[in-house]
Amino acid sequence: MPANRFNGFTDYGVGIGLRIPHYQHILTRKPVVDWFEIISENYMIDGGRPLEVLDKILDQYNVVQHGVSMYFGSASDPDPEHLRRLKRLVKRTNTPWLSDHLCWGSVDGRYTHDLLPMPYTWEAVKVTAERIRRVQDFLEIPVVVENVSSYAEFHVSEMAEWEFLNEVAERADCGILLDVNNIYVSSQNHSFDPFTYVNAVLAERVAQIHIAGHSKFEKYILDTHDHPVLDPVWRLYARAIERVGPTATLLEWDDKIPSFEEVHAEAMKAEKYLAAARTKTGAAATKVSELAGVAR
Amino acid sequence: MSELLEIQRRVAAAILHPLTRTETMPRRRQDGSSNVREADALIKPNDRLSSFERLEIYNRQYWFRLYSSFEEDFPGLKAIVGNAKFETLMRGYLTDCPSTSFTLRNLGSRLVKWLEEYPEHVEPRRALAMDMARLEWAHIEAFDSGEEEVLDADDLAAINDNSLLRLQPYLRVLELRYPVDDLLIELRNESGSSDASSNNASSARKRKHVRRVAAVEPEEIFLAVHRHENSVYYKRLHREDFLLLKGLLEGLSIGAAINAAFAGSSLPDDQRGAFLHEAFASWAALGWFTRQNSN
Numbered sequence A: 001m002p003a004n005r006f007n008g009f010t011d012y013g014v015g016i017g018l019r020i021p022h023y024q025h026i027l028t029r030k031p032v033v034d035w036f037e038i039i040s041e042n043y044m045i046d047g048g049r050p051l052e053v054l055d056k057i058l059d060q061y062n063v064v065q066h067g068v069s070m071y072f073g074s075a076s077d078p079d080p081e082h083l084r085r086l087k088r089l090v091k092r093t094n095t096p097w098l099s100d101h102l103c104w105g106s107v108d109g110r111y112t113h114d115l116l117p118m119p120y121t122w123e124a125v126k127v128t129a130e131r132i133r134r135v136q137d138f139l140e141i142p143v144v145v146e147n148v149s150s151y152a153e154f155h156v157s158e159m160a161e162w163e164f165l166n167e168v169a170e171r172a173d174c175g176i177l178l179d180v181n182n183i184y185v186s187s188q189n190h191s192f193d194p195f196t197y198v199n200a201v202l203a204e205r206v207a208q209i210h211i212a213g214h215s216k217f218e219k220y221i222l223d224t225h226d227h228p229v230l231d232p233v234w235r236l237y238a239r240a241i242e243r244v245g246p247t248a249t250l251l252e253w254d255d256k257i258p259s260f261e262e263v264h265a266e267a268m269k270a271e272k273y274l275a276a277a278r279t280k281t282g283a284a285a286t287k288v289s290e291l292a293g294v295a296r
Numbered sequence B: 001m002s003e004l005l006e007i008q009r010r011v012a013a014a015i016l017h018p019l020t021r022t023e024t025m026p027r028r029r030q031d032g033s034s035n036v037r038e039a040d041a042l043i044k045p046n047d048r049l050s051s052f053e054r055l056e057i058y059n060r061q062y063w064f065r066l067y068s069s070f071e072e073d074f075p076g077l078k079a080i081v082g083n084a085k086f087e088t089l090m091r092g093y094l095t096d097c098p099s100t101s102f103t104l105r106n107l108g109s110r111l112v113k114w115l116e117e118y119p120e121h122v123e124p125r126r127a128l129a130m131d132m133a134r135l136e137w138a139h140i141e142a143f144d145s146g147e148e149e150v151l152d153a154d155d156l157a158a159i160n161d162n163s164l165l166r167l168q169p170y171l172r173v174l175e176l177r178y179p180v181d182d183l184l185i186e187l188r189n190e191s192g193s194s195d196a197s198s199n200n201a202s203s204a205r206k207r208k209h210v211r212r213v214a215a216v217e218p219e220e221i222f223l224a225v226h227r228h229e230n231s232v233y234y235k236r237l238h239r240e241d242f243l244l245l246k247g248l249l250e251g252l253s254i255g256a257a258i259n260a261a262f263a264g265s266s267l268p269d270d271q272r273g274a275f276l277h278e279a280f281a282s283w284a285a286l287g288w289f290t291r292q293n294s295n
Helices: A022-029 A050-062 A082-095 A122-139 A161-172 A180-190 A195-199 A231-244 A260-268 A271-295 B002-015 B035-042 B051-071 B075-081 B083-096 B111-117 B124-145 B153-157 B180-193 B197-214 B237-248 B254-262 B269-283
Strands: A013-018 A035-039 A062-066 A096-103 A104-107 A110-116 A143-146 A175-179 A207-211 A249-252 B172-176 B220-227 B231-237
Touching: A013 A062, A013 A122, A013 A260, A022 A050, A022 A062, A022 A260, A035 A050, A035 B153, A050 A062, A050 A082, A050 B124, A050 B237, A104 B111, A110 B051, A122 A143, A122 A161, A122 B002, A143 A207, A161 A175, A161 A195, A175 A180, A175 B172, A180 A195, A180 A207, A180 A231, A195 A231, A207 A231, A207 B153, A231 A271, A249 A260, A260 B197, A271 B231, B002 B035, B002 B051, B035 B051, B035 B237, B051 B083, B075 B124, B075 B180, B075 B197, B083 B111, B111 B124, B124 B172, B124 B180, B124 B220, B124 B231, B153 B172, B172 B237, B180 B197, B180 B231, B231 B237
Parallel strands: A013 A035, A013 A249, A035 A062, A062 A096, A096 A143, A143 A175, A175 A207, A207 A249
Antiparallel strands: A104 A110, B172 B220, B220 B231
16 A cells, blocks of 8 residues: 555655665766665675665665565574664664565575475464564564565465465564565466456555566576566556555566666656556545535 | 474475586485475476476575575685586585575685585695685675774773784684785686676686686785775785784784784894884774774
């Protein structure tokens, strides 16, 4: 939703991921960008150039933290050192919300550095929701969970992915980062209708949306973030915006990264969908005011 | 044990298992168990991929991600041992020392110790390769370790022989048998300078690397790997400088570190005062002395 308690009541527009090849352009040209999303882990360090660059970006732009290694769905406890470092960064950035993935990736102290799909079971709902609550309590800011793209499904799953996402979000009382590219990738890999997913998600909990490009292989689709956003993903995005309203949107481009201008221009294609939704929201608000006036 | 934990352990065992030489998931694991059976038990097949093939996507992604990170961190070591040996070394190290940190930055933290246990991976140029591995890890640490508040002139004026001087967390000192600092700078410049990405350019670069590595002669050097204005630098040191800094880093008092620095030194007694003055002035100017925990 446009501004809600899950995104700190902000109303951010279209952002892009902050990536090293663009540092110089951003620092010297100071382009107009609604907001940047940073990968938290890149800045959970003690010193050096990454933090110097981050501080300069923070001086001029809205920044939101996005993590890749909290592994909310891991059965083992979070690493306390990880949490301490994350909280220190949260204090530095003043991020209005913090996102990470609805997945697992480590077990018994070993890290896969991947976003592994969950078995969609009731036990996993409980474990994951508890962990999100603990992290949210510790960090003292809204936590938002992102659906991942996946290439495998478990026999033991007891529900659809979107049902799992909704259950976890409700029990943890957290927000949702809806990645429409991930929905599309998974829908092709697991043969479901991506619109069923988008239509089922708890719209009032959506705090942010991700868009990205992917790569098609002979037997599956891989979430590569190395292309412009493809048409089917834009269609899914349009439907998502129609349901949730003009919500903070971010383009992820992580490999074969082109110039800043190209990435930003691709992201700004989202603006026409957001503008349409804003018009619709504005019209609805006007109508409500008029009705309220009549009632008085 | 919870079902979730059991599933995650079983999937992780498959994903973290080394790939075959042709970079595929082995049908049978090193312990004799079947990856095919395990995949069938855990993962649903679809109309295009078997359970095994779906699990294999994650197994390959894991290793490719680790290879890529490790190669990026140790280009100098790769140039010394050569591509084929480096691949074997990398597989062996990453199998024995999988990531235990949320960040891939720490992936190489156990490499030097592991190579000391398995020196066959760096023969016949063991000493050169070990020096390079030490330097490349020190570079990673110098790049993003913390920076403490610097001692000012008044603080420095107040120190005496019994004072403990704390050094910047990013500072590393190394005793090396080869001038790997020069070699690494050359290799990095070379890799970064090519404006072509064709196979011809890449082969020519590889031949140059081989020639440069072959030409490196032994030379005892002492090196400080440090950071200045957020760039990492290599600073050559005298033997006495190295021993003095090493003593301070180990927590010796200034007096004890100075004694350690001059033990066995050929520097005449009457030049030692000037030597120390110059060393301390230079290190203070670089901001190496920090306030925290100093007396």
